[in-house]
Amino acid sequence: MARQVTLNRRLINTAVAWSLGLLIFFPILWTILTSFKTEAEAISLQPSLFGFDWTLENYQEVNARSNYPRFFANSVIIAVGSTLLGLCIAVPAAWAMAFVPSNRTRGILMWMLSTKMLPPVGVLIPIYLIFREFGLLDSRIGLVFVLMMVNLPIIIWMLFTYFREIPGEILEAARMDGANMKSEILYVLTPMAVPGIASTMLLCVILAWNEAFWTLVLTTTQAAPLTQFIASFSSPEGLFYAKLSAASTMAIAPVLILGWFSQKQLVRGLTFGAVK
């Protein structure tokens, strides 16, 4: 920072930013705190921030009622699987668009993005019938495929904006050295593109993890991810705020932690094409 800043100003900035940050984070914090309360305290008309009897009973109850490890494993498999599969298809496509553009490139890209605007309910019955036909209902592979398709346009678009920033001269130099298309991608582009691919991957894992339409409709038990786990704790009979909070905490914690650790890469990938 070249500009001079007084300590006062810095303190004011800090205070304002921290209070706003805490305000925005508060719903999550409150959920986590509530998960350690008893049900009676959770709905108390005089809520307390920290001064309550901390208890683990909600977590025990949630664990006793459902097989968390299986939901968790399914979420990981589906999120990571669909992302990896998507990358396999998207990297060549984005590569071609970025380095061998034609008049139609822009149109195709925009058409791809527009496929994301369809409301999924509109095609629910057809997809359901197709899945039944192929025996894909409640299978991880089916869900991996669907989520891959759902996120593919975003993956391609992000990779495209990223690849476009790689200077074309490097490719030409490689071609001069006799590299064919395959080795161009493998040895020249990939190393330069790794940061972009990494951030694309992160975003996709997060989006797939949080996807709550197809995962609920197409799974029952064997392939059910954490969204299904949450659904079984939403508004049951009786008091449920604390148990719901515990289940919520368990469902969002993995991706929250992943996101926090990787936020720098994530943002860089998202903004590469935009911020220049």
Add this chain to the structure above:
Amino acid sequence: MMSPAVILLLLWMIVPLAMTLYFSFLRYNLLMPGTEAFDGIQNYRYFLTDPAFLEALGNTLMLVGGVLCITVIGGTLLALLLDQPMFGQGIVRLLFIAPFFVMPTVSALVWKNMFMNPTNGLFAFVAKVFGGTPIDWLGHYPLPSIILIVAWQWLPFATLILLTALQSLDSEQIEAAEMDGANAFSRFFHIVVPHLARAATVVILIQTIFLLSIFAEILVTTNGGPGNASTNIPFLVYAQSLLQFDVGVGSAGGIVAVVLANIVAIFLMRMVGKNLDL
């Protein structure tokens, strides 16, 4: 090289879409098998003359527009704030980005039950502490409440992208402007805003894609009500296909939604094309 992706997306789009299109001309209710028959454009007529349709269309636009306004303006302000020197910037940033990682269903459940509930919610408690009457958020302000919840989820995204854009701003340019005697206000509008335009375009594009099909938040919080006050197009299609199990009308609604989405897409593409020089 593009072809696998294009073929897959084509299949993904065209196979279900063709089936949807076909169903949309059928009289087809899941609960009454064996009664399927060609029905002309009756399904479209039924869907488009539904009194809820225009309301849902308006709500969809309000929802997208409202969230975009809040996130772009709020995101810009927050980005400006976070760009200032301060203590613990890294941690503050973590606090700001957190909502983006929360599952939409979870955030809707938490907001509905633990914050907006007019008897046991935290907002009601705060209102009572200050001697006010608790507001029945989801009953009286259903759409604004949903906009608030969705904006909360997307604000971090906008903030971070705009912040990154801001950080890439040439500080010499600002200093030069400062020397020319430009005040903070005109510096902001003549240098910062144009610089952010491109990032804002990305924010608007990506968010619109997701906001047009907002569904889980509505299902969990208000179920589209009271009345149709918070029903958007995806929710209306859902009500036809999964409450009424009328696949014919649901499919017609799906096709209408696709057409509307494409209209929005064309506008967006125009805008994006200009700003992203694709």
Add this chain to the structure above:
Amino acid sequence: MKYFKKAALAAATGAILAAGAAQAETVTIATVNNGDMVRMQKLTDDFTSKNPGIELEWVTLEENALRQQVTTDIATKGGQFDVMTIGTYEVPIWAQQGWLVPLDDLGADYDIDDILPAIRGGLSVDGSLYAAPFYGESSMVMYRTDLMEAAGMEMPEAPTWDFIADAARAMTDKDNDIYGICLRGKAGWGENMAFLTATANSFGARWFDEEWNAQFDSPQWAETLNFYVDLMNEAGPPGASNNGFNENLTLFRNGQCGMWIDATVAASFVTNEESTVADSVGFALAPDNGLGKRGNWLWAWSLAIPAGTQQEEAAKKFVAWATSKDYLELVAENEGWANVPPGTRTSLYENPEYQKVPFAQMTLDSINSADPTNPTVDPVPYVGVQFVAIPEFQGMATAVGQQFSAALAGQTTVESALANAQALTQRTMDRAGYPK
């Protein structure tokens, strides 16, 4: 399409092979996350120890989500479930489509004649039982004896709506967060419309006349809805338009409701250890208006087996276990008689142990006083107390429920809510081609 099919098949083969090993005798059960079902899930060790070789997989969902999943599955023959939890609304419709396995052979000691006649009738088509009742319910008044006393009033065993309204207003103390009456307001055919349809019956209203014409323009409906909205505005909790069964249960347990008219199963929840008012709860029949019909409904959450399941025998074993007399005793042993799933078997109500439970008799009387085949004051062409047993009902009643919920929230007037309800109901019925 062909190319796609091959590719998808190749991809799917792996998944099917992987799933094959576990498929031996796994029964997948879809159920609601209501308290009694969660308890059943906890007690499954008893079943699996008696039936080695059968494994149970549970899908526990909130009511509406469950209904969508099982309906989509059964209508498209998805085959994802072996046992489904459905209600008295679905059973006759689905059974007539041939979607359910008849359950007339659940074993010699099952004692099918022990099932309460009102419940059994609702789950049978042409004399065959198509779903076994897990618990049955009607609706009744639950009230706070202490607040009633403080208000200087006394609850009769069979109150009128006028009495309920007076008592509700007298009990309300908004400064202390006490509301005279809590009623369902959340839109949904199984939420506010269950309550309002049953209530309307006691006001002499009906959904359709004998020619299937919608009746929301009748003075009886106007009277019903005005009564409801006025009462809730004066004596109901804030945000009532978002309150369903669970929200009201929470309020009542938390001591914020003077009276609550809802499902009889709630009785055990408001009197157990999680309730702060357990010691001062009284019960009464659902109110009437002197027209010969009470505002109580009839419902049974039941276990049904979809036709075409691969695990029919194992599924039947499970259904028989979960709805047997032995299961009732198992719950009684583990959790006490008050927590036994109520409203299904005559023998339960003859059991002296169960008769000690404070709400037992009132539950039985409520169930017996509901008559699904003759639900209204004026004649109707349909069956069902709080619903109309036709496939179109759930979508249309949910839309009507949205209108009534909006009237409760003050977003629209009672008159325009009724006019909208009339228009949309008639529209749906015309499209469906009634009268058939």
